Amino acid sequence: MTVLNRVPSLLTRAGTASVLTFAAFGGGIVVPGLAAEAQAATAGSKALKVAASKKGTPYRYGATGPHAFDCSGLTLYSFRKAGKALPRTAAQQYNRTTRVSTAKRRPGDLVFFHSGSRVYHVGIYAGSGKLWHAPKSGDVVRLQRIWTRSVWYGRVR
DSSP: OOHHHHHHHHHHHHSOOOHHHHHHTTOOOOOTTHHHHHHHHHHHHHHHHHHHHTTTOBBOTTOBSSSOBOHHHHHHHHHHHTTOOOOSSHHHHHHHSEEEOGGGOOTTOEEEEEETTEEEEEEEEEETTEEEEOOSTTOBOEEEEOOOSOEEEEEOO
16 A cells, blocks of 8 residues: 555544645645635736836837837736736726735736726736836836825736
């Protein structure tokens, strides 16, 4: 009998086992809801890396990459490379995401800048109060500190 065949009997005799013990024998643990969270984190992490790789790429209104971007073009491109589809504009992207509070934001979430109820700019949250974005004409894709509290966060699913 192999060790893997004995895992159930080991668990029965011990009564309980640590997650590490269970994993060491090739076990898996399923927690409802965490698979979707892990998948979203992976897409967000990938999109964040893609956006960072575009550092220095020029801003151009209406551009969706790979050699120039506007703000929503950068997020669209980055998430497409991560395997997720987003609509074209910042406002449409906001409507497609799941809302996230400032306290629950994490790297890879989208940062939406708004004036009242109007969303006018988007970037990808990088952590530590910073985001990757394509700011404006004459500028380039860059990492920058979030400069206002008039932001909402959204998670791509």
